[in-house]
Every structure is written in C-alpha cells, then in structure tokens.
Amino acid sequence: xxxxxCIVGAGTIGSLFAGHLAQVVEVSVLTRRREHAxxxxxxxxxxxxxxxLHARVEASADPAELGGxxxxxxxxxxxxxxxxxxxxxxxxEGATLMTVQNGLGAEEVVRQQGTWxxxxxxxxxxxxxxxDTEVEYILDTATWLGPYRETPYATVEEIAALIESTxxxxxxxEDLRPAQWSKLVFNATVxxxxxxxxxxxxxxxxxxxxxxxxxxxVHALVEEGTAVAQAAxxxxxxxxxxxxxxxxxxxxxxxxxxxxxxEAERPTEVESINGAxxxxxxxxxxxxxxxxxxxxxxxAREAAYA
Amino acid sequence: xxxxxxxxxxxxSLFAANLAQLEDVEVWAYDLDRAHVDAINADGLRLVxxxxxxxxxxxTTEAGELPPCELGIVATKAMHTESAIAATxxxxxDGAVASVQNGLGNEEAIAxxxxxxxxxxxxxxxxxxxxxxxxWDVRGNTTFGPFEPSPATEDQVEVLADACxxxxxxxxxxADARPAQWRKVxxxxxxxxxxxxTHLTHGRAxxxxxxxxxxxxxxxxxxxxxxxxxxxxxxxxxxxxxxxxRRDVAYDHKASMLQDVEARRATEIDYLNGAISRLxxxxxxxxxxxxxxxxxxxxxxxxxxxx
Numbered sequence: 001x002x003x004x005x006c007i008v009g010a011g012t013i014g015s016l017f018a019g020h021l022a023q024v025v026e027v028s029v030l031t032r033r034r035e036h037a038x039x040x041x042x043x044x045x046x047x048x049x050x051x052x053l054h055a056r057v058e059a060s061a062d063p064a065e066l067g068g069x070x071x072x073x074x075x076x077x078x079x080x081x082x083x084x085x086x087x088x089x090x091x092x093e094g095a096t097l098m099t100v101q102n103g104l105g106a107e108e109v110v111r112q113q114g115t116w117x118x119x120x121x122x123x124x125x126x127x128x129x130x131x132d133t134e135v136e137y138i139l140d141t142a143t144w145l146g147p148y149r150e151t152p153y154a155t156v157e158e159i160a161a162l163i164e165s166t167x168x169x170x171x172x173x174e175d176l177r178p179a180q181w182s183k184l185v186f187n188a189t190v191x192x193x194x195x196x197x198x199x200x201x202x203x204x205x206x207x208x209x210x211x212x213x214x215x216x217x218v219h220a221l222v223e224e225g226t227a228v229a230q231a232a233x234x235x236x237x238x239x240x241x242x243x244x245x246x247x248x249x250x251x252x253x254x255x256x257x258x259x260x261x262x263e264a265e266r267p268t269e270v271e272s273i274n275g276a277x278x279x280x281x282x283x284x285x286x287x288x289x290x291x292x293x294x295x296x297x298x299x300a301r302e303a304a305y306a
Numbered sequence: 307x308x309x310x311x312x313x314x315x316x317x318x319s320l321f322a323a324n325l326a327q328l329e330d331v332e333v334w335a336y337d338l339d340r341a342h343v344d345a346i347n348a349d350g351l352r353l354v355x356x357x358x359x360x361x362x363x364x365x366t367t368e369a370g371e372l373p374p375c376e377l378g379i380v381a382t383k384a385m386h387t388e389s390a391i392a393a394t395x396x397x398x399x400d401g402a403v404a405s406v407q408n409g410l411g412n413e414e415a416i417a418x419x420x421x422x423x424x425x426x427x428x429x430x431x432x433x434x435x436x437x438x439x440x441x442w443d444v445r446g447n448t449t450f451g452p453f454e455p456s457p458a459t460e461d462q463v464e465v466l467a468d469a470c471x472x473x474x475x476x477x478x479x480x481a482d483a484r485p486a487q488w489r490k491v492x493x494x495x496x497x498x499x500x501x502x503x504t505h506l507t508h509g510r511a512x513x514x515x516x517x518x519x520x521x522x523x524x525x526x527x528x529x530x531x532x533x534x535x536x537x538x539x540x541x542x543x544x545x546x547x548x549x550x551x552r553r554d555v556a557y558d559h560k561a562s563m564l565q566d567v568e569a570r571r572a573t574e575i576d577y578l579n580g581a582i583s584r585l586x587x588x589x590x591x592x593x594x595x596x597x598x599x600x601x602x603x604x605x606x607x608x609x610x611x612x613x
Contacts, residue, residue: 193602193605196503196602196606197602197605197606197608197609198606198609198610199605199606199608199609199612200612202612204605204608211583211584211587211597212580212583212597212600212601212604213601214601214602214604214605216597216601217597217598217601217602220594220598289523289594289595290594290595290598292516292520293520293523293595293598295516296514296516296517296519296520297500297503297504297517297520297602299514299516299517300500300504300506300511300514300517301503301504301505303504303506303510303514304504304505304506304510
C-alpha cells in the first residue's frame, strides 16, 4: 500500500503531482529553497487550470526533516539530479523511487546513491508555475511509467493506479524504453532547435516545402535520433516526427524549456538530453552528424552566457 | 579616370577614401544613407584605425547623378546588390563593374544589368562609426579577375587592381578569381553562422573541440562544392580559421553575422551557406551541415517577426 508519498523537487511537474496526490495520500515535499518549503507549509499548494485544488503539504528543504515515505517521485530538473540523489543517500529505506527527468540516465544517477527499487517515468503533462504555492495545470496528457531493471511490474501498476485515482493520467508499460527513446529524440530535436532559433514549437518545425525549411532539418534530426534508438536496442514507440507534427497543430505554440532557459541564461538540460543521445550514438557506432552539430551548438550557446 | 563605389558602408568607404588619394582618379560614391552622404560631401570621407586618411569623394543618394564611369566597385550587403546595380547601371554602360562583396551570386546579379563584370574578393574590414567616418579594423588583400560569363577586359581588371594597389590597398589581378573567392566564401560560411547561432567570438568558438569539428565539417562541404565546379581553393581555409583564432589576430572578433543577429538585421546566410547548399544540390554534392545551418539561421530571422 502506498500511503505516504514524497515529491522531490517542486517545479511545475512536482507541484502538479503534489497537489493531486495530496487528495488521496499523505504528501511531503522536498524543495531546493527553504523559503519555498516555508511557503508551502504555511499556505499549502493551489492547483488551477484543468484542476481546482488546494492541498495541505508538509514541506522542507532538509531531507533529514522529512518523515518516512513509501514512494518518492523525483521531479527535479536533470541539472539538479546528482545533488538531489546524494541528499537521499542513506534515507528513505524501503521506499520505491520514480524518476521523471527528461533525457536518459536519471535512473543510473539515483542508483549510485542507494538500492531503492526504481521506476522509470516520462511525463507529457504541462503547466505553469505562478508562484511557490500556485501551479496552473495546462496540458492533461499522460505520465508513462515502467520498471527499471528488477523492479516488479506490479509496483509500476500500483503507482499508475494511484496517479490515475487523483485525476491525472498515467499508463503503465512493461518496457518503457521505446517510449523514453521517442521522447528523447523528440526533446533533443525540438528543444535544441528552439533554443538556437528562438522559435516556439510552431508550424515552422513541420514545414518541409522548401529545401531550407526548418521541418526538413527537424525531420533529418528525428531520423538520426531514431537510428540511434534502433542501434541502442529499444527503438522508438511513437514516431517522434509524428509527435512533432501533431504538437505544432495544437494552436498556441509551446515554448520548450531549453528555449526559456537560454533566454533567461540559465543552465539547460542539454547534457541529459542532447548529450545523452550523442553519447548513445557514439557507444553504438551511429554517426548522427546533425544531432552532434545541434549538441555542440547548444552547449556553445550556453558557454556564451554573460 | 572616374571610379564609382556603389554602397559606401565600411568596405566601400575603405576603397573610396583610399582611391581618392590618387591624383588621376575621381571618386564617386552612391549610398542611400543620407547623413553619411552629406557628411562625406561636407568634410570628406575619413578613415581611422589601421590607416588615417581623408578622401575627397563626391557622394550622392541619387543614382541619376552619377556621371559615366570607367570603373565601378559594388560593396553593398549581398541582398541589396540587385537594386543597387539596377539603379546605377547607366553610369557603367562603357565601363566595368567589380564586386567586393561577401558570398556567392553578386557577380551574376551585376551581370544582369551591366555588360562587363569583375569578380572580386576582399579581406580588409571595418565599421562605420559615425556619418563620414569609418574605422579601418583589418588590412588585407584584394583579388580581381574577369567574371567568366560577362568578362571585363584584362586591361580593365589590371587598371582597377593597379589603382587600388597604388592607393594603399594591395590588389592582385588574376586570370581566375574564383579560387580566392571560394577561399573567403568557405571561410565565412564555416565561421559566420557559428558566431550568429552561439553568440561566441571567433576565438572562443574555435577553442571548443566539438564546435571546431563542426566548422571543419562545413569547410569540407564547401570545398567539395567548389571542387565539383572545378575550383581549387588558393589557400587552406582551415589555416586561415586557426590563424584568425589567435589572440593577437581576431580571437575577440564578433562575426558580422553575429552583429546582424544582435541588431536583428537580415543576414547574408542565403549568399553563404544557402548558396553552397543550392549549388551543391545542382551538382549532386550533399551538403547536410550547410543545409542545417541555413535552416537554423533563417528560422532565427523568422523568430524576430514574431516578437
């Protein structure tokens, strides 16, 4: 039975999970900033948009202050993951941990810090954080989860059922890796191109009529990424090109996180997304020259911050 | 002898002010920047930096005011070649017109309006600091040769090269100017958009091994397209790129395309990487990296229309 859930990292995704899960289980939140934890403990967490909720949560920036829990959802950014995982070292005995990071390799980073059973997850839901205590739920798309290595599938099913019982969408997979690869190829391409061009994920990304149209490049990047996924074994579940085209037809164009990061001169997730893809390409002997160029350009763009 | 400079920005001003030092040359300048033209007519055209000269130049914003000229030098940004030469062509009916512009396709545009054309490549660089005043940043050589489909005579090429050289801008008259032009195009196409997309100076871009490898990939594609046209570069762009990256050369230089991006001005991408891609397609030479870079920079330009 999952009775106590700890949300590790209360950005947009962590806040959406915390607000919804608090309706059905006891929820604690581990934040990076102390003021954030104090605000949550004092005022609770409000979810607006597709849900209208107000949740009481126990929050702290110090892992030593948190009580025990059965399930930890690790929702921090990939760039913070190593620090977060080492803060959990020696704690949360008996808990199952679920990683929700973009890119590849989050499970291995957490595994280095303890023997918890791990569940892999990727989420397609989105929202906007309006303050430390308010998050707007925007896209009600699903979170997909699957077992990491020896974790029993029954554990995954139980977590998926728990998430669904809160009104969020979830789907359990016996093997999540093809879906992870779909999202990795999609993210590496769309995030990288958006960060360099300043364009939100708009119809430029699907335009292919002229030789220099951006969709031609996006398509070629997706094909390279898919070839890496196939060489690495899992292949892709959904075709990332189709995912791209569909996403550009939604009306209001999404601003990928890497674009927002570059505009605010914040560190991006380029290492865990584009870097992960290129390292897999190297390991499996796939050339991927365009993905390699995109990775080099985004890394360099970050190096040019003032 | 009369020489008209068409497009009197930084590079055009270097030619105009230096040529105006010669006793036997009368220099005219055509430019649309009214304040610049007025300042030139009032106080002369002043160069500062690598050379300090003031040239007496007759400047105008009206193409119709240009008298018949023996020689023309077009120095506009590549996207303005067509309109500038269309306006000024009557002055060159009996003369020859050279391009000293960036990229590919300028001579073709000039040849649509005047009968005798000179292919040119120039390395000096500078920037306009105020009306009538240009900072001369970099000295360098110029190469002129006949534009093959509508060639100027050997004499015309030599007269222009000789005048520039006497004026303090070392210039070579070549039977074939394409090897020099392609060297500069390949250099620019491999480095300019990298600065534009990453915001790094030339030196900082070159010290990142993964980015330097991308630059090499772009150089290789450019050389392959040149080779498919029968052009062998007259020097190795890789050596030029490494030389420019030295701290005492151009480590801190921001590529002109990066300056365009920072000012949100249209770039010359269509005449550099875009031209390499287009020619490559026609010659069945694959140019995937130049295609990618072209698409990225054009998309970046498009993003400015949205905000």
